[in-house]
Amino acid sequence: MSDSSITLHVTRAAFELPDTSPFVIKTEVQLKMAGLAYERVPMIPPQAPLGKLPFIDDHGEVVSDSTFIRAHLERKYGVDLDARQRAQAWAFERVL
Numbered sequence: 001m002s003d004s005s006i007t008l009h010v011t012r013a014a015f016e017l018p019d020t021s022p023f024v025i026k027t028e029v030q031l032k033m034a035g036l037a038y039e040r041v042p043m044i045p046p047q048a049p050l051g052k053l054p055f056i057d058d059h060g061e062v063v064s065d066s067t068f069i070r071a072h073l074e075r076k077y078g079v080d081l082d083a084r085q086r087a088q089a090w091a092f093e094r095v096l
Ligand SMILES: N[C@@H](CCC(=O)N[C@@H](CS)C(=O)NCC(=O)O)C(=O)O
Pocket: 020, 021, 022, 023, 045, 051, 052, 053, 054, 064, 065, 066, 067
C-alpha cells in the first residue's frame, strides 16, 4: 500500500468492465471525478470489514459502503460531486 494514495478495495475486472461490482465502479468514478490518487487492491468480500466491497483505506481511516465513501470524500477533500448537475438544474429552472 502506498502512503500517498487512497487504497480502494475492489473485486476484479471481468466481462470487459473495470470491476464486477457496480458499487466499486461508482466509487472509482467518484475518486476520478474528485481528482484523488488511489490504488486498486483486489480482494474477496469475506475479507472486507463489513463483508462487502468496496471499502477504502484513506491513510489509516477505513470507510465501508459506497454511500459513506462518497460522503467521506466530499467532507474530507471538500469536493462537490453534484456541482455541475446543480448548475445545470439552476440554469434550466431560470430558463423555464
Ligand atoms: N451498500 C453497499 C453494497 C455493496 C455490495 O453489495 N457489494 C457486493 C459486490 S457488488 C458485495 O460485496 N457482496 C458480497 C456479499 O454480499 O456477500 C455499497 O453501496 O457499497
